[in-house]
Amino acid sequence: MSGLDLDRYIELYRRTVTDTALFIVKNPADAEDIAQDVFLKLFTYQGNFNSDEHIKAWLIRCTINHSFNHLKSHWNKNYVSIDSLGEMQDKKTNDDNGIRTALMSLNPKLRTTLYLYYYEGYGVAEIAGMLRISAAAVKWRLKRGRDKLRDVLDDERSIDHGL
Amino acid sequence: MDYKKAIDNTLSDMNGSFRPMSNAEFSRKVQERAEIMSSNEKNALHPGIVELSPVQPEHKSNKVFNVIAGIAGTATVLAGAVFGLNWLNEHGGLKEGGSDELRAGYSQNTAAATTVEEQPEFTTIFQAYSNTDDSGYVKVDQRYGFGDDLTVHLREYIFDGIFAKISYELVFKDEITGDISDIRQIWPKDTESGHCESVEYGFGKNTVSCSASYRLETFADQTEVSFGYKDDPKSELFGLTMFKSTDRINEPMITTAIYMTAPDNNDAPVMTEETTVTTDVLVTSEYATTATAEWTDDTTYNIPQVQITDGMLDYTDVTLALGEGNVKILPGKIYDGRILKLKLAGDIDDETHIGIRSVKNPRNIIQGGHKNDDGTFTFSALIDVPDGETDVFELLDLDALKTEGKPKAIEVINVSGIKDYESLTERVGLDMTQWGMPYETLEWLTLSPFGLEMSFTSDTNWKSPNISVEWTTLNGTVCKSRGHSGTGNYDESTGKYHTTLLIVPDEDTDLTQMKEFSINGLKTKRAEFMPRSFWDIPEEDSGTMLPVETFVQIAAPEE
Structure with missing residues (x-):
């Protein structure tokens, strides 16, 4: 995939990928990292896509997989610090x-x-x-x-x- | 409710004050990483970057898979027989591309993908595929019956592009009493493409469970891993063939075929098969055989099998003979990766009639149960299968101890250690004297939507009295559970006895919703019993529910 194509798909689908990741991992910084991983995968992908919709579905599926993998690495470590409780109270x-x-x-x-x-x-x-x-x-x-x-x-x- | 709007608002809230980088910067970073990756990859194998080609139907239609007698030889292993060699290649094996009269036939169960119309003369094997984007976990569940004495049961298969792990069982009709050292000698063979990492065995009374791991060093368009005797490099019992292809929407994937080889004995039966499928497993069709062997389906097995998909019981009508009566397993979610919970209807009042044990691994299983208000019975067990591993458990009729001298297996349950819940674990270190357990210390608490585990240690090997736990949910429902920490396992490194009490609520009760909690009638002091991450008291009680994974409110003990 060319850099120009990547730019185009980032323009089109970055928000979708980040939102999907955010909704699963609940942290915007982590979601941003996951989005980078996913677009990296797209950029280095050697196969063919049929359409933009196909690419979108592919991106979402990748994002879900990466997000769940991210969650797995954080399971059983989900401590909530006392400091963050105040933040939660505000939200x-x-x-x-x-x-x-x-x-x-x-x-x-x-x-x-x-x-x-x-x-x-x-x-x-x-x-x-x-x-x-x-x-x-x-x-x-x-x-x-x-x-x-x-x-x-x-x-x-x-x-x-x-x- | 307007779900779309709710989700949109939620996303906006979560983004909060976070400022993402610009698209240009984002793109630049992605391309930089790609460049770095590319220069590092020359001497490494990365599963996500394997060269993959578009769908090649001829792969699937021209491959020749012959199901043969397979590990029937295992039965003869006990008698010292030796498998024939290169049977597969001599009969149009994969490497040769197959002979004309033999064809593979299968169809995907999840979509209208490749369907081979020709029917093979010989039976075929199934295929399982895994996408390198995914974990590569596929539940197989295919059996090969060989006469009345032996069934080979293929269980699970995991392939992530580097490691392949296959789990299978040899299920004998009768209890194993002979020498099984030959079975231990069956290993995946080391080749240029990869080498065997490990083989694990579990032995039940009539079952040998095997799990073999294989590491690929290189992955060409097609790679084969064969299993044979470790000490005989030329032997071949069964194997895996993995080749690159794409799925129905042109997604790259690696298709894996598992084939069985046959002994030289031409009288060996060739089996028909029909595969029990779950998602992502390709369906095989039933073919005519050239031999007289018959398919042994589930109805003739002594032990039926409970299928669990995504923690949900697949069967909607499972009835077990228990003692002199029957119990029915009610459908629903029964396993979350750690806690197994069966809701039973029928002739059962307490958990002393039913047991559970692993047939693969010696595991310390905590089990319990309680009668529900609606007359059903919840049987629960803490089955901690590590992530990525699988296990097979038998439900046992313990009443058979009196009548038959040993417990009788009434059901087989396959589980995999894939946890699908979020949980909290906290170290407590609480002396339980004031709760009627003078010799015990509550060391750890693990809370999840499916259960509460209380892990105790004790300096003495005493049996604590029944522990009665009661909690009140936010909507005022009072729930009860009983159990005891019992005599635990002794840990030499700590010099203590370790036990675990598992509290499993009724089906619709979420423990993370608990408002008050008491043990043995004593309400706890919430500041001292549960860790802060399990509960919180807002500075100002707004009455709004706090995030459930964080907060469990505990009432103070009454002094």
């Missing part, structure tokens, strides 16, 4: 009805599936292909994600109303 007050918190509380797999479906607009079959799972598994994750969000938000509203 919490900007949270519109707790939806952001609820979304980020979801399991990464559920979160990713919701993101691809609702934000990127992919269909069940396309998501199944991207994530290498069955269509039934995609539907289950969507349902589970929505149910969990609903439970969490209902609890929040209960607390807010002193129930």
